[in-house]
Amino acid sequence: MRALPVTLLAACGLIASACGTAATGGAAAGGPASGVPAGQARPATASTAGSTAASTGTPTAGPGAGRTGETGGAKPLAGKVVVVDPGHNGGNYRDPKAVNRKVNVLTQWKACDTTGTSTNDGYTEAAFTWDVSNRLVKILKSRGATVKLTRSDNAGVGPCITQRAAIGNRAKADAAISIHGDGSAPANHGFHVIMPKKIGGPVDPVVGDSRKLGVAVRDSFRQGTGLPYSTYIGSKALDFRSDLGGLNLSTVPKIFIECGNMRNAAEAAKFRDPAFRQRIALALANGMQHYLQP
Structure with missing residues (x-):
């Protein structure tokens, strides 16, 4: 999460990497990124997020129905509560003072939030995460889950990383x-899942369950998207960290996923494709269901 200060970003018109590489040695690559609405994707709607059986994962017939969606009208996630946190926010670059404010994440003090990264042609991480999250919400709700988002749009600021954890709690x-989408060197590629470590804090009791959630999502994401494990961070796409407020302050099982490297040309092209973002959302939903309904 080694992002450039937002004050500098506002001055030079760049978007910094704010995701998972810094703690383990990854470096964000430079490049043009506006962070303005022109680089944002329209959130998923009934027509774009997939109202059909194919796009929601709801099977029409056949074995394996319980693994991907509803079975004969059943709601496999009924009674379950899921919180989906779309990383960053599309308006963060407009308010450097608010975004740069330091907050206590127990192991250190960090910025309230960051701007996130972008593809080289300006498709912002905030827009990507907002679109994927809305698609994921639609699928989870179709399976009976109660779902809450940590932010209500992609034009505002924040919330702070501490607030994002509090919403889930x-x-x-x-x-x-x-x-999230990562912002590493262009040659790096692949996805990884970030899970919490014990820190002598509120997350400790759910570290084990968070790992189970992370493995379930990792396996489904790999199967559903075809993207490889990260070539530059973690082991078999699993990374454990103690510096992220969204994890350190969580009292519920929680993970981060870096869906790929937005600075890698091949992965950036995939993330630009609405059909591929739907595949990402479906893979995430399946992974969460595998954890919630083993």
């Missing part, structure tokens, strides 16, 4: 996921 979520 207040909801008493059965599982929470924070969705």
Whole structure:
């Protein structure tokens, strides 16, 4: 999460990487990124997020129905509460003072939030995570889950990383996921899942369950998207960290996923494709269901 200060970003018109590489040695690559609405994707709607059986994962017939969606009208996630956290926010670059404010994440003090990264042609991480999150919400709700988002649009600022954790805690979520796209060197590629470590804090009791959630999502994401494990961070796409407020302050099972490297040309092209973002959302939903309904 080694992002450039937002004050510098506002001055030079760049978007910095704010995701998972810094703690383990990855470096964000430079490049043009506006962070303005022109680089944002329209959130998923009934027509774009997939109202059909194919796009929601709801099977029409055949074996394996319980693994991907509803079975004969059953709601496999009924009674489950899920919190979906779309990383960053499209308006963060407009308010450097608010975004740069330091907050206590127990192991250190960090910026309230960051701008996130972008593809080289300006498709912002905030827009990507907002679109994927809305698609994921639609699928989870179709399976009976109660789902809460940590932000209501992609034009505002924040919330702070501490608030994002608090939203999941207040909801008493059965599982929470924070969705991101990484901003590493262009040659790096692949996805990875970030899970919490014990820190002598509120997350300690759910570290084990968070790992189970992370493995379930990792396996489904690999199967559903075809994207490889990260070539530059973690082991078999699993990375454990103690510096992320969204994890350190969570009292519910929670993970981050870096869906791939937005600075890698091949992965950036995939993330630009609405059909591929739907595949990502479906893979995430299946992974969460595998955890919630083993």
